[in-house]
């Protein structure tokens with residue numbers, strides 16, 4: 001891999017009021033050139049500190065940060081500033097200058113970089129066009145909606161043609177519809193301009209909509225990293241499972257299972273639905289084993305344009321047929337069965353548990 005960002009054993013320790021705070025703890029990570037990379041974690045996980053280390057707004061306590069082939073850690077400020085010019089940054093609160101027009105905001109980094117007025121005007125017009133705000137050039141930020149403000153933020157970040165764009169909770173202040181528009185714009189920035197993007201978020205939906213790969217952070221550490229679909233369909237860390245649960249609401253909580261139990265006395269199972277190669281559709285498996293399944297709960301969403309979620313069935317069929325069906329399903333997905341009290345039944349070893357990571 002030819003990394004755009006390379007972190008090696010990076011830690012950042014702050015002096016907190018009650019002792020040292022290890023905000024980022026021994027993180028080793030590569031972001032490939034041209035990808036959209038997500039960093040997801042709950043509040044305080046260390047996400048913002050991690051991006052501030054990537055653009056050298058913070059210096060690491062230990063380890064090495066390399067961006068686009070340039071080592072940023074332990075360099076003189078002048079060199080760091082030059083490297084930072086190749087990195088764009090967008091913020092949750094947009095951080096626009098209220099006293100400057102939209103065009104003035106976008107032109108600002110060009111002014112700092114010493115562009116002549118005429119070139120600035122051409123570049124600003126181009127950027128306004130790209131983000132769909134050509135008619136707003138002379139307006140002031142307070143006359144714009146949140147989504148429009150973030151478009152200005154994106155145009156400003158792209159002004160000097162950075163090869164890397166860092167987005168720290170860039171859509172967290174926006175409603176779902178506007179969030180989707182801004183994410184679509186970021187996807188275009190990646191696809192049409194070839195800009196590598198690192199997206200910091202606490203929302204699984206942002207990751208599944210936009211990112212190629214994702215790192216999950218908890219207490220300063222990267223606990224899991226990988227292809228978005230692989231990671232969300234086979235989560236290993238409990239914190240990853242929590243994110244998926246909050247996004248999908250597909251798995252019945254224990255109190256829901258109890259209510260389902262009351263209404264459905266037959267065998268209750270939750271089956272993971274995923275886009276894994278080489279298996280028959282769920283309905284075919286039910287038919288092949290002569291088992292009927294009544295859907296009583298569930299949810300399926302799209303992650304990276306592939307289906308992911310689960311369905312909970314009440315099964316009707318002969319015991320042997322049901323056993324054969326469940327063994328069949330367990331060979332490629334996760335299956336959770338509930339006992340008479342609604343508690344998950346532990347599956348004996350060797351029944352395909354390796355393939356089914358319950359979550």
Ligand SMILES: Nc1ncnc2c1ncn2[C@@H]1O[C@H](COP(=O)(O)OP(=O)(O)OP(=O)(O)O)[C@@H](O)[C@H]1O
Pocket residue numbers: 014015016021022023041042043044045046047048049050202
């Ligand atoms: N300048 C600082 N001084 C002291 N402690 C800090 C500083 N910056 C961050 N921290 C601490 O480091 C930890 C990680 O903070 P960080 O802002 O990176 O988390 P985050 O994942 O971005 O959280 P959020 O989702 O709330 O933005 C927190 O415990 C925070 O209090």
Ligand SMILES: [Mg+2]
Pocket residue numbers: 047048049
């Ligand atoms: Mg943060």
